[in-house]
Amino acid sequence: MxxxxxxxxxxxxxxxxxxxxxxxxxxxxxxxxxxxxxxxxxxxxxxxxxxxxxxxxxxxxxxxxxxxxxxxxxxxxxxxxxxxxxxxxxxxxxxxxxxxxxxxxxxxxxxxxxxxxxxxxxxxxxxxxxxxxxxxxxQGAPLVPIGDSLLLPEYEFCLNLGGISNFSFEKDGSRIAYDIGLANMPLNYLTEKIDLKYDDDGKLARNGKLIPTLLKELNALEYYKLSYPKSTGYEWFTSEIIPLIESHEGTIADKLRTIIQHNCEQISNAITKEQPRKNSQVLVTGGGALNSFFIDTLQEKLGSHTKVHIPPKKFIEFKEALVFAFMGVLKDLxxxxxxxxxxxxxxxxxxxxxxxxxxxx
The missing domain is CATH 3.30.420.40 (ATPase, nucleotide binding domain)
Known part of the structure; x- marks a missing residue:
């Protein structure tokens, strides 16, 4: 070949x-x-x-x-x-x-x-x-799962934390994947207000305090009740998420912490629903994988039976470019x-x- x-x-x-x-x-x-x-x-x-x-x-x-x-x-x-x-x-x-x-x-x-x-x-x-x-x-999305399935078969779950969170896994002989919900989009939206492109390593979020009412309202969003296949994007973020974020008092750090808590609860719910085997591995890529507070919170939510695996930085940052290269190869064939x-x-x-x-x- x-x-x-x-x-x-x-x-x-x-x-x-x-x-x-x-x-x-x-x-x-x-x-x-x-x-x-x-x-x-x-x-x-x-x-x-x-x-x-x-x-x-x-x-x-x-x-x-x-x-x-x-x-x-x-x-x-x-x-x-x-x-x-x-x-x-x-x-x-x-x-x-x-x-x-x-x-x-x-x-x-x-x-x-x-x-x-x-x-x-x-x-x-x-x-x-x-x-x-x-x-x-x-849905035209997510597309990366073909790469997860054929290039990374050793991981039970492949989770991508980009602007939004999505993951893929094998179920009954088929590859299943969908957009779980939010990841970095609301975090970057908030840090832009204080002239930062992103919250480096989640340092701000780590020092913030939880806003329970905001957490409750985010967790109650209709999107999370929909069954898959489903995908979301910027339109959902601007129409439903921004108004919620803006309607609550609290510092930028407090809101960052609350959103990470919310993200991790939803991601953990989605993974746990698939009844992972003991010691199964979740491969995490996308910008969120470089945010240690995000990852620590996610590991805490998942518990000790499911291990979060963070690959080398180059792979985290360029996995999607690799998968589109691979999709091009499959199209060519x-x-x-x-x-x-x-x-x-x-x-x-x-x-x-x-x-x-x-x-x-």
Missing amino acids: KKFKVLGMMSGTSLDGLDIAYCHIWKENNTWDFEIRQTRAISYHDELFGLLKNAIHLSEKEHANLHRDYGVWLGEQAKVFIEEHDFDIDFIASHGHTSHHRPEEGITFQLGHGQLLANTAQQKVICDFRTFDVANGG DEINVLSSVTGARKDSSSGVVFEPTKNH
Whole structure:
């Protein structure tokens, strides 16, 4: 089996920037294996950050312009990275940046024009991994579980703490995954008020005091009562979470602590419901894995029978870029890369759109 050399590109809801991972991916003895060879995290400059953050409110024309401009920008970042290291590349697999995600209305949109990305980087591009699943009645999310299932089979649960929290696990021979609820989105929303991008290692939250009424109201949110498959995003956060956070008195530290307590209660409920085996392992990735107060609280909630496993920092930060690289490989082989058991679609699919670069004259 050939070794695929792929550039995975990911931008998440937390808007902390673009993650790029140059990966080697191959199959040996019927088992997939991978190596993350080189990575880069690129912060968004203020103008781009503002546009992406408010993309949901842009007019149709402004949205189309951003889609094109961001595609070119992604292509430029990829080109610099590839040329700097003189990488041999089969293709780029790009997630893009989600501006709209309302699967119940059949709508999902990832910014970052594939053809312009391909033309700018002068590389084949595979992108737009969500649309086909949504068109088939699925949630178009979460997509990472295919990577959990095939690249990380040794963990009973794979938990991602990005802007929102989601996890995946095997159940009755199928991969199940869904968005549990909140993770870093409300934490970063609060720290921005005091000019901090995030609460470093959860130091502020650790010193805060619990706000019991806020905790109770967060835990009572309707979303947590829905059965899976389910996914959520920025729209839910702005319409339901921000008003709750703002309606309570308390310091930023108090609110941070309360939200972490809430997050961990919901995550623990979701995991415990699946009756984990004794000493089962929960692999934690995403920015929340670097917040020791978040992790300590989660371990405390889960108890001693379920162990939280924190992998090396590079893997935490670039797991999603790796998985989109892997989804690109599966698409290239015309193999299933989106699971209907996860998204609720009518069928599994080999999703993604392929763009070949048009040669520069």
